[in-house]
Amino acid sequence: MKRGKRYQEAAKNVDRTNLYDSTEAMSLVKKTAVAKFDETVEAHIRTGCDGRHAEQQIRGAVVLPHGTGKKVRILVFAKGDKAAEAQAAGADFVGAEDLIPKIQNENWFEFDVVVATPDMMGVVGRLGRVLGPKGLMPNPKAGTVTTDVTKAVADIKAGKIEYRLDKTNIIHVPIGKASFAEAMLEENFKTLMDAVIKAKPSALKGQYIKSITVTSTMGPGIKLNVAKIMNA
Structure with missing residues (x-):
């Protein structure tokens, strides 16, 4: 794959044979984020x-201390008092059955996270085919199926992110923006890793975490020293 000059210049800062500790990696990821917009660090x-x-699936959520730097739009499926609670908490969209045709027929996806009260999951289930592939289906493990919609909305707005395995058994998660201070990125990364390490499936035999790479949207990958992070 042909890379642009800007990427090639940035990549010169990264030693591909080296495994970096998290402090060096956060410094490097900022240095190599040279696009004209505020790149996301992942x-x-x-x-x-x-x-x-x-029994080897991993799925959970964690609140990053400094958030992700992205404004998150939240859709809450709730009725009555819980709908009023969601609105008061700052949800961007609140509704019930009325939202089904809007999403199914009008292809409306102007939201980033979906929260639902348990009694609404029968309704939300009808959207499984469209929400599932986009990773938007509410899930109790991620705290997005809950009766405490105030806490769910507050946590998400504060920087709660969901982590889960993709089809190749890799977890991909944003940990901030290139404009964040190194210490903020490192704290977010450490909080994420603590959660992922705790989520290790008891059924797993052999090595749990094989490699960790951090990168900005347009920047090169920076490999981290897994042993150091696991024993920190």
Whole structure:
């Protein structure tokens, strides 16, 4: 794949044979984010899990201390008092059955996270085919199926992110923006890693985390020293 001059210049700062500690990596990821917009910094965690087995699945959520730097639009499925609670908490969109045709027929997806009260999951289930592939289906493990909609909305607005295995058993998560201070990125990264390490499936035999790479949207990948992070 042919890369632009800007990428090639930035990539010269990264030693591909080196495994960096998290402090060096956050410094480097900022240095190599040279696009004309505020790039997102992401962590890519390759695991030894086999997500085809339910007992080796990983899915959870964690509130990053400094957020992701992205404004998150929240859609809440709720009725009555819970709908009023969601609106008061600052949800961007609140509704019930009325939202089904809007999403299904009008292809309306102007939201980033979906929260639902348990009694609304029968309604939301009808949207499984469209929400599922986009990773938007509410899930109790991620705290997005809940009766406490105030807390759910507040946590998401404060920087709660969901982590889960993709089909290749890798976790891809945003940990901030290139404009963040190094210490902020490092704190967010450490909070994420603590959660992922705690989520290790008991059924897993062998190495849990095989590699960790951090990168900005347009920048080169920076490999981290897994052993150091696991023993920190």
